[in-house]
Amino acid sequence: xxxxxxxxxxxxxxxxxxxxxxxxxxxxxxxxxxxxxxxxxxxxxxxxxxxxxxxxxxxxxxxxxxxxxxxxxxxxxxxxxxxxxxxxxxxxxxxxxxxxxxxxxxxxxxxxxxxxxxxxxxxxxxxxxxx
Amino acid sequence: xxxxxxxxxxxxxxxxxxxxxxxxxxxxxxxxxxxxxxxxxxxxxxxxxxxxxxxxxxxxxxxxxxxxxxxxxxxxxxxxxxxxxxxxxxxxxxxxxxxxxxxxxxxxxxxxxxxxxxxxxxxxxxxxxxxxxxxxxxxxxxxxxxxxxxxxxxxxxxxxxxxxxxxxxxxxxxxxxxxxxxxxxxxxxxxxxxxxxxxxxxxxxxxxxxxxxxxxxxxxxxxxxxxxxxxxxxxxxxxxxxxxxxxxxxxxxxxxxxxxxxxxxxxxxxxxxxxxxxxxxxxxxxxxxxxxxxxxxxxxxxxxxxxxxxx
Numbered sequence: 347x348x349x350x351x352x353x354x355x356x357x358x359x360x361x362x363x364x365x366x367x368x369x370x371x372x373x374x375x376x377x378x379x380x381x382x383x384x385x386x387x388x389x390x391x392x393x394x395x396x397x398x399x400x401x402x403x404x405x406x407x408x409x410x411x412x413x414x415x416x417x418x419x420x421x422x423x424x425x426x427x428x429x430x431x432x433x434x435x436x437x438x439x440x441x442x443x444x445x446x447x448x449x450x451x452x453x454x455x456x457x458x459x460x461x462x463x464x465x466x467x468x469x470x471x472x473x474x475x476x477x
Numbered sequence: 478x479x480x481x482x483x484x485x486x487x488x489x490x491x492x493x494x495x496x497x498x499x500x501x502x503x504x505x506x507x508x509x510x511x512x513x514x515x516x517x518x519x520x521x522x523x524x525x526x527x528x529x530x531x532x533x534x535x536x537x538x539x540x541x542x543x544x545x546x547x548x549x550x551x552x553x554x555x556x557x558x559x560x561x562x563x564x565x566x567x568x569x570x571x572x573x574x575x576x577x578x579x580x581x582x583x584x585x586x587x588x589x590x591x592x593x594x595x596x597x598x599x600x601x602x603x604x605x606x607x608x609x610x611x612x613x614x615x616x617x618x619x620x621x622x623x624x625x626x627x628x629x630x631x632x633x634x635x636x637x638x639x640x641x642x643x644x645x646x647x648x649x650x651x652x653x654x655x656x657x658x659x660x661x662x663x664x665x666x667x668x669x670x671x672x673x674x675x676x677x678x679x680x681x682x683x684x685x686x687x688x689x690x691x692x693x694x695x696x697x698x699x700x701x702x703x704x705x706x707x708x709x710x711x712x713x714x715x716x717x718x719x720x721x722x723x724x725x726x727x728x729x730x731x732x733x734x735x736x737x738x739x740x741x742x743x744x745x746x747x748x749x750x751x752x753x754x755x756x757x758x759x760x761x762x763x764x765x766x767x768x769x770x771x772x773x774x775x776x777x778x779x780x781x782x783x784x785x786x787x788x
Contacts, residue, residue, distance in 0.1 A: 349497075349500075350564055350591075352497075371567055372567070374565065375560060375566060375567050376560075377563065377565060378563045378564040379565045380565060380566045380568060380587075381565065381566065382568045382571060383567055384571050384575060385572035391578075391579055392579060395579050396571060398489050398490050398493060399489055399492075399493050399578075399585055399586055400493065400586065401490075401493035401496065428490065430490065
């Protein structure tokens with residue numbers, strides 16, 4: 347069925363920098379996706395509640411505060427707890443290379459660090475949807 | 478459990494999925510709603526409309542919190558525009574309502590207009606039905622930011638709240654036709670800014686000219702960001718609700734709205750059937766070419782297409 351891909355773009359944690367998230371949101375919009383933008387300082391619980399109510403295909407999170415090792419896996423686990431493991435979870439932000447394998451093991455399927463072309467993110471989403 | 482049982486049991490995932498299916502014109506969703514329709518209780522539907530940036534989402538957030546204090550279950554459908562170019566959208570109303578995300582008796586859903594120009598989307602009425610079956614007592618529909626003529630909300634809501642801001646034009650704007658005519662309640666938001674009293678006066682002077690005397694839309698000054706005037710606004714909405722119920726107008730209004738919906742559903746289905754046949758026969762392109770080359774007039778071409786329904 348021809349339907350737009352729905353993506354939740356969220357900023358978990360306490361950093362107040364959402365320029366990157368907005369650039370990504372805009373790029374996804376231009377790629378024909380419906381982007382639900384929830385803004386700054388979201389708890390993992392809020393992100394998961396929004397993802398469920400919005401019936402999204404993808405949760406895309408951005409963190410610049412350094413709390414990614416805690417917050418990203420928490421979102422994945424809460425989604426699994428809700429039986430929503432068919433939602434693709436991706437992350438971005440200032441994330442050290444050494445942390446990436448651990449995050450992928452925890453169920454964050456891709457990590458996009460500064461300098462990533464938005465077209466790479468779009469390509470990844472289009473090719474890795476779980477439903 | 479299947480999606481029907483889960484929806485009736487109050488499962489938010491089931492509710493969300495059924496709304497998506499309706500948005501995507503999934504035939505299975507129509508079959509489900511056919512069965513579940515009789516379970517709906519007739520939730521009260523409040524439309525929140527007004528220009529972009531007037532504070533509709535913030536106001537909806539605050540109104541919902543008042544209804545939650547009275548332990549009412551609330552559904553919110555928030556609509557933002559779909560790009561006519563990419564088909565994508567930024568749905569950003571939720572950002573003003575994040576406190577409500579975790580409330581088990583609040584359900585918020587963002588929708589793109591997906592081509593509709595009347596301020597809501599085609600699937601909005603379907604989503605209202607689903608939220609009603611889900612057990613909501615009140616449902617807010619927050620329209621896209623409107624200009625002067627997007628009035629589909631009046632065909633869907635029981636009470637329409639028009640959100641204004643001070644200094645958006647003079648008293649001539651207040652007497653214009655269109656969106657200004659459909660309000661049951663006017664809320665002048667950001668009324669801590671200069672000019673709110675003048676805007677209120679202009680609206681009141683226009684309302685003085687209404688011929689309908691049995692109900693006069695109130696004009697309230699509110700400041701949603703500062704939580705001012707919210708209780709009064711809820712009281713005004715409830716007063717309108719009581720007026721509709723006691724006068725019998727609520728039923729008339731709902732019959733009128735359902736009639737409108739039936740017309741639109743029938744139109745969509747007929748057009749879908751005819752266009753499927755026309756595309757199949759490559760007729761549309763052929764006729765358009767003939768009309769352009771003046772071998773055929775547009776009305777005869779239309780007759781040819783409409784006659785397909787009989788074939």
